[in-house]
Amino acid sequence: MIIEPKVREYICTTAHPQGCAESVRNQADYACKQGMVNGTKKALIIGCSTGYGLASRICALENCGADTLGIMFERQANGRRTATPGWYNTAEFHRLASGKGVYAKTINGDAFSKEIKEKAIELIKQDLGKVDLVVYSLAAPRRTDAEGKTWSSCLKTTDEPFTEKSLDLRNNEITEKTVEPATEEEVLSTVKVMGGEDWADWIDALKAADVLTENAVTVAYSYIGPELTYPIYYHGTIGTAKQHLQKTMSEINQAHPDVRAVISVNKGLVTQASAAIPVVPLYFAILYKVMKRAGNHENCIQQIARLFTQKLYTPEGFRTDENGFIRMDDYELLPEIQEEVKKCWKAVTTDTVNQYCDIDGYWEDFYHMFGFHYSDIDYTQDVDANVEINGIVM
Numbered sequence: 001m002i003i004e005p006k007v008r009e010y011i012c013t014t015a016h017p018q019g020c021a022e023s024v025r026n027q028a029d030y031a032c033k034q035g036m037v038n039g040t041k042k043a044l045i046i047g048c049s050t051g052y053g054l055a056s057r058i059c060a061l062e063n064c065g066a067d068t069l070g071i072m073f074e075r076q077a078n079g080r081r082t083a084t085p086g087w088y089n090t091a092e093f094h095r096l097a098s099g100k101g102v103y104a105k106t107i108n109g110d111a112f113s114k115e116i117k118e119k120a121i122e123l124i125k126q127d128l129g130k131v132d133l134v135v136y137s138l139a140a141p142r143r144t145d146a147e148g149k150t151w152s153s154c155l156k157t158t159d160e161p162f163t164e165k166s167l168d169l170r171n172n173e174i175t176e177k178t179v180e181p182a183t184e185e186e187v188l189s190t191v192k193v194m195g196g197e198d199w200a201d202w203i204d205a206l207k208a209a210d211v212l213t214e215n216a217v218t219v220a221y222s223y224i225g226p227e228l229t230y231p232i233y234y235h236g237t238i239g240t241a242k243q244h245l246q247k248t249m250s251e252i253n254q255a256h257p258d259v260r261a262v263i264s265v266n267k268g269l270v271t272q273a274s275a276a277i278p279v280v281p282l283y284f285a286i287l288y289k290v291m292k293r294a295g296n297h298e299n300c301i302q303q304i305a306r307l308f309t310q311k312l313y314t315p316e317g318f319r320t321d322e323n324g325f326i327r328m329d330d331y332e333l334l335p336e337i338q339e340e341v342k343k344c345w346k347a348v349t350t351d352t353v354n355q356y357c358d359i360d361g362y363w364e365d366f367y368h369m370f371g372f373h374y375s376d377i378d379y380t381q382d383v384d385a386n387v388e389i390n391g392i393v394m
Contacts, residue, residue, distance in 0.1 A: 001082075001383060002379075002383075003015075003016045003082055003385060010169065012372075015083060015087075015371050016082070017088045017383060017385060017387050018377050019370070019374050019377055020089050020092065020370070020371035021091070022371070022376070023374075024089050024092040025092065028062055028096055031055075031058050031304075032062045034306075035063070037064060040060050040313075043056075043064075043068045043069070043134070043135065044068075044134045044135070045060070045137065047071065047135075047138040048070030048072050048106065048137070049084075049089050049090050049106075050089060051139065051300055052137045052304060054089055055300045055303070055304035056308075057070055058304075059305050059307075060135075061093075061097055063305065063308045064313070069105055069106070069127070071116060072087075072090060072108055073108065073109060073110055074087040077386045082385045083385065083386075094391050098390065098391075105391040106392055107120055108394050109394070110144070112140070112143045112145070113144070117201070125209070130211050131206075132212075132217065133216065134212070134216065134218040134219075135218075136202065136220040137220075139271070140193060142193060143193045146201075151193050152189055153238075154189070154237055155236065155238060156179055156180060156181060157237075158240055159181060159235065161180050161181060162231040163178040164176070164177065167281045167282035167353070169362075172350070179236070179278050186237060190241050191240055193241070195241040195245055196220070196246075196248020197248070200252055203218055204255070207256055216259050218259060218260070218262070219264055220245055220263050221263070222245055222263050222264070223266055224265050224329065225283075226333060226341070228283060229279060229283055232277065232280065233277070246323070246325075249261045249263050249324065262324060264326040265327050265328060266329060267303055267331065268284050268287055268329075269284070269299065270362055270365040281362070282348070285357035285362045286341050287332065290337055294336075294337060298331065306328065307326065
């Protein structure tokens with residue numbers, strides 16, 4: 001099967017197994033070079049197959065030598081259809097862990113469900129005994145709760161319509177987008193999907209089953225961003241959900257004094273979700289250009305490797321701000337970076353988009369998520385899209 005990228009709107013509907021494997025190996029090589037730390041020994045990664053969750057699993061392996069149990073919701077290849085990138089990523093991660101003689105198993109199913117929580121607890125008891133780290137890195141558009149009600153998230157404001165510049169990635173044109181305010185039901189639904197309720201459910205279930213070590217750590221990932229994107233992000237429906245996540249962090253710490261819950265506020269990066277948010281792609285494209293010029297741009301694995309080796313596992317303990325957050329967005333929010341971003345934002349037009357935006361870098365990251373545009377892979381060659389995962393639990 002010759003696999004080529006098929007991009008529809010902001011989503012690629014194909015993935016390349018060799019390219020995804022290359023991506024995982026590159027991330028593992030980078031993490032390995034950052035050295036070992038005295039960190040997690042047995043970790044549960046909820047949302048382990050792409051993005052920050054995958055990077056966390058790689059760092060748990062390469063920087064801590066940890067056994068990992070992962071939770072993902074991915075699709076294997078079927079006839080003419082390739083597997084999802086997360087499936088191929090996980091297959092390569094299992095191969096790397098096996099080569100090091102380190103435990104790795106992955107449950108494929110809906111992490112929001114009671115069934116998957118019970119299956120995870122069963123596997124922890126059977127194989128690991130207890131875990132000392134729980135990473136919560138879910139990014140899903142909808143969630144079915146314990147009562148069987150399905151909630152869907154939306155990308156809207158919570159106050160009044162918001163109109164601002166945006167980047168149309170289909171033709172690299174600077175346009176103007178208006179985002180309408182959400183209803184109360186839409187705000188609630190977004191909080192139900194992207195807030196902290198399920199994170200708390202996981203920790204409650206793990207704690208009740210006695211599969212967390214004393215002083216176990218749980219980390220959830222979030223994003224705040226600059227004031228420039230507040231109306232659509234931090235003051236929008238997504239931001240409301242992220243504020244609920246903060247509230248949940250405090251509630252977990254109060255309910256379980258021997259568990260340390262913390263939120264890592266990460267830097268803005270290209271993801272499948274971020275590409276669809278009005279205003280945000282333009283901000284990210286400008287940010288990439290500014291930070292690369294300043295020499296402090298970080299991709300996903302670079303951020304999480306720094307999290308593990310410099311902020312999460314240090315002799316002094318966690319390095320947090322006054323809100324109890326670990327700030328991985330510290331480079332992004334440097335005053336000199338944001339001042340330059342604002343100047344570029346005001347100046348950018350369709351005619352000058354390549355002058356002020358890192359369009360090539362944005363698309364390179366996009367295609368890399370699906371295993372494409374790696375220079376040492378011959379994409380004209382026939383490949384087998386059916387890749388088995390040793391250690392998958394369906």
